[in-house]
Amino acid sequence: MSKLILGAYAQRNTDDHPPAYTPGYKTSVLRSPKNALISIAETLTEVTSPRFSDEHFGPKDNDLILNYAKEGLPIGERIVVHGYVRDQFGRPVKNALLEVWQANASGRYRHPNDQYIGAMDPNFGGCGRMMTDANGYFVFRTIKPGPYPWRNRINEWRPAHIHFSLLADGWAQRLISQFYFQGDTLIDSCPIIKTIPSEEQRRALIAQEDKSNFLEADSRCYRFDITLRGRRATYFENELT
Amino acid sequence: MTQWNFQELHETPSQTGGPYVHIGLLPKQANIEVFEQNFGNQLVQEKTLGERIRLEGRVFDGLGLPLRDVLIEIWQADANGVYPSDADIQDQSADPNFLGWGRTGADFQTGFWSFNTIKPGAVPGRKGTTQAPHIALIIFARGINMGLNTRVYFDDEPQANADDPVLNTIEWATRRQTLIAKRLERDGEVVYQFDIHIQGDNETVFLDI
Numbered sequence: 181m182s183k184l185i186l187g188a189y190a191q192r193n194t195d196d197h198p199p200a201y202t203p204g205y206k207t208s209v210l211r212s213p214k215n216a217l218i219s220i221a222e223t224l225t226e227v228t229s230p231r232f233s234d235e236h237f238g239p240k241d242n243d244l245i246l247n248y249a250k251e252g253l254p255i256g257e258r259i260v261v262h263g264y265v266r267d268q269f270g271r272p273v274k275n276a277l278l279e280v281w282q283a284n285a286s287g288r289y290r291h292p293n294d295q296y297i298g299a300m301d302p303n304f305g306g307c308g309r310m311m312t313d314a315n316g317y318f319v320f321r322t323i324k325p326g327p328y329p330w331r332n333r334i335n336e337w338r339p340a341h342i343h344f345s346l347l348a349d350g351w352a353q354r355l356i357s358q359f360y361f362q363g364d365t366l367i368d369s370c371p372i373i374k375t376i377p378s379e380e381q382r383r384a385l386i387a388q389e390d391k392s393n394f395l396e397a398d399s400r401c402y403r404f405d406i407t408l409r410g411r412r413a414t415y416f417e418n419e420l421t
Numbered sequence: 422m423t424q425w426n427f428q429e430l431h432e433t434p435s436q437t438g439g440p441y442v443h444i445g446l447l448p449k450q451a452n453i454e455v456f457e458q459n460f461g462n463q464l465v466q467e468k469t470l471g472e473r474i475r476l477e478g479r480v481f482d483g484l485g486l487p488l489r490d491v492l493i494e495i496w497q498a499d500a501n502g503v504y505p506s507d508a509d510i511q512d513q514s515a516d517p518n519f520l521g522w523g524r525t526g527a528d529f530q531t532g533f534w535s536f537n538t539i540k541p542g543a544v545p546g547r548k549g550t551t552q553a554p555h556i557a558l559i560i561f562a563r564g565i566n567m568g569l570n571t572r573v574y575f576d577d578e579p580q581a582n583a584d585d586p587v588l589n590t591i592e593w594a595t596r597r598q599t600l601i602a603k604r605l606e607r608d609g610e611v612v613y614q615f616d617i618h619i620q621g622d623n624e625t626v627f628l629d630i
Contacts, residue, residue: 186508192432192629193431193432194629196431196432196434197432197434197435197566197567198434198435198436198566198567199566200565200566200567200569202566205437205564205566207437207563207564208437208564208565208566209483209564210482210483210484210564210619210620211482211483211488211562211563211564211565211619211620212564212565212566212619212620213569213619213620213624213625213627214620214621214624215596215624215626215627217627217628217629218590218591218626218627218628218629219628219629220587220590220628220629220630221547221590222630223544223545223546223547223552223586223587224498224504224508224509224510224511224544224545225496225498225504225544225552225555225557225572226557226630227508228496228504228506228508228509229496229506229508229522230496230505230506230520230521230522231505231506231507235458236458237456237458238456238457238458241455241456247455248453248455266430267430268429268430268431268432269430270430279445279446280445281441281442281444281445281446282444282445289441289444290444290451290452290453291440291441291443291444291451292451292452292529293440293441293490293529294441305448305453305455306444306445306453307444307445307448307453307455308445308455309445309456343436343438343439343441343442343445344445345438345445345446347522349506349507349508350508351496351557351559351630352630354494354559354568355432355433355435355568356435356436356437356438356442356561356568357433357434357435357436358436358437358439372436372437373436375436375566376434376436380431381431381434382434384431384433384434385433385434385436406433407430407431407432407433408432408433409432419547419548420510420547421510421511421545421546421547421549
């Protein structure tokens with residue numbers, strides 16, 4: 181066999197994602213295009229992406245328990261979150277940049293625009309980042325975020341969640357989403373989760389309790405895997421360039 | 422009936438970045454000092470090759486009001502049209518002093534955003550064609566359920582733009598101009614202005630890439 185030649189990324193299945201206009205999530209009404217997206221055949225622009233090296237990262241970048249601690253430990257449930265990033269064809273996604281952000285145990289964000297009465301934690305920042313390894317594996321440690329209220333309808337509450345962002349091999353894979361925690365009863369009533377059309381895809385955002393990986397007298401553990409778009413191989417004409 | 426058991430993984434579904442997207446992606450804008458090296462909107466290093474430019478604009482909602490919580494990223498080739506990426510299959514090495522990528526947030530008061538970068542060279546298109554110089558741009562924000570992709574072209578490249586295969590994919594020719602940034606000079610600096618209209622009159626073309 182000769183060298184593997186990669187073609188384009190598989191088409192994004194829009195039925196697996198929220199549409200832009202979702203009136204139950206009110207902010208989307210004025211922030212969604214009226215026109216249909218214009219689909220294009222991919223070029224080098226869409227299949228390439230920046231590369232980051234280890235020198236960009238510090239030793240506590242993936243440790244949200246310690247990376248902002250000043251006088252002591254942050255208050256809250258100690259958890260480890262781990263999993264694998266793969267493409268839709270099952271291949272590991274190596275050296276992808278995974279960034280996460282979240283509220284503290286009270287459901288309060290360290291952000292100038294968050295005025296919720298839930299208490300700030302002087303020892304918790306709420307952001308972290310890491311690179312996946314050669315197996316597509318990632319692991320980070322944090323405090324489990326609390327649910328928090330927001331103004332959509334007046335008594336709307338987000339389930340506990342952690343935001344995440346991935347920058348991998350191709351610009352076409354760029355993805356931002358949020359994951360939730362198994363068993364949270366708020367998941368069923370969240371209008372942001374309900375923007376996702378199918379039950380199976382909503383379930384794909386729920387991290388599962390990983391009991392055998394709990395650390396005795398220390399931390400519980402959640403498992404969460406992420407799937408990105410994958411590239412097809414080219415065995416005939418290569419039209420990418 | 423034949424039953425196929427082809428197992429397909431589905432892409433993880435997108436969710437909005439939310440109003441506090443800065444905490445994770447631009448912690449300094451949220452006044453959080455956690456990382457030694459922060460990502461930002463300066464793509465130019467001292468030794469980077471090419472013409473220095475500033476790209477700036479605002480993002481407007483369906484009422485014509487600027488989004489003050491929007492996050493923007495750009496991805497572009499170097500001055501010779503080569504991407505600093507393992508997936509660039511041109512037989513040329515990219516500028517070693519150019520990451521090609523940057524990230525910024527709109528100002529919380531005014532909604533203005535900007536990048537300091539270089540003007541990219543032309544990149545090959547499909548099947549032996551040539552694309553006009555362009556910058557890929559994506560926006561994330563509260564109310565946006567999936568990142569909106571677009572491209573920035575330059576108004577001082579009229580011939581290249583007229584021949585560009587992606588611009589020519591847009592069948593409504595009047596919409597093509599929403600992707601073309603306007604060049605001006607300010608205090609000796611080259612500035613390209615690129616406003617994005619998410620919805621309504623003069624709505625920017627968004628791409629499914």
